[in-house]
Amino acid sequence: MSAKHELVMDGNAARCAGCGHVIFGLAHLQPGQMEAMFRNLHGRQYEPGNAPDITVEWELVAQCSVCPDGGSIELVDSEGVRCTECRTTWAIDGSMGEREQ
Secondary structure, X not given: OOOOOOEEEEOOEEEEOOXXXXXXXXXXXXXXXXXXXXXXXXHHHHOOOOOOOXXXXXXXXXXXXXXXOOOOXXXXXXXXXXXXXXXXXXXXXXXXXXXXX
């Protein structure tokens, strides 16, 4: 892996300073483990026969299960969504809904 591919922590994600590659969910690891995991996952992309990851943009399409009119769902962060009307939150996959108290 080239020296330009350096780990930069960006919230709950590890980002490559050189190419922008992002790996989510490494924040729970110790710094040494985080760097090793990043090198392992990111470095494999540059081995013969593999290709660097691509950026995929997703469109959030969801309806609130609490609001009668379906509410208006917004992305909170890389791990959750929220209804702007009733403030209920869910995990990014729509599970673990919690109503605002």
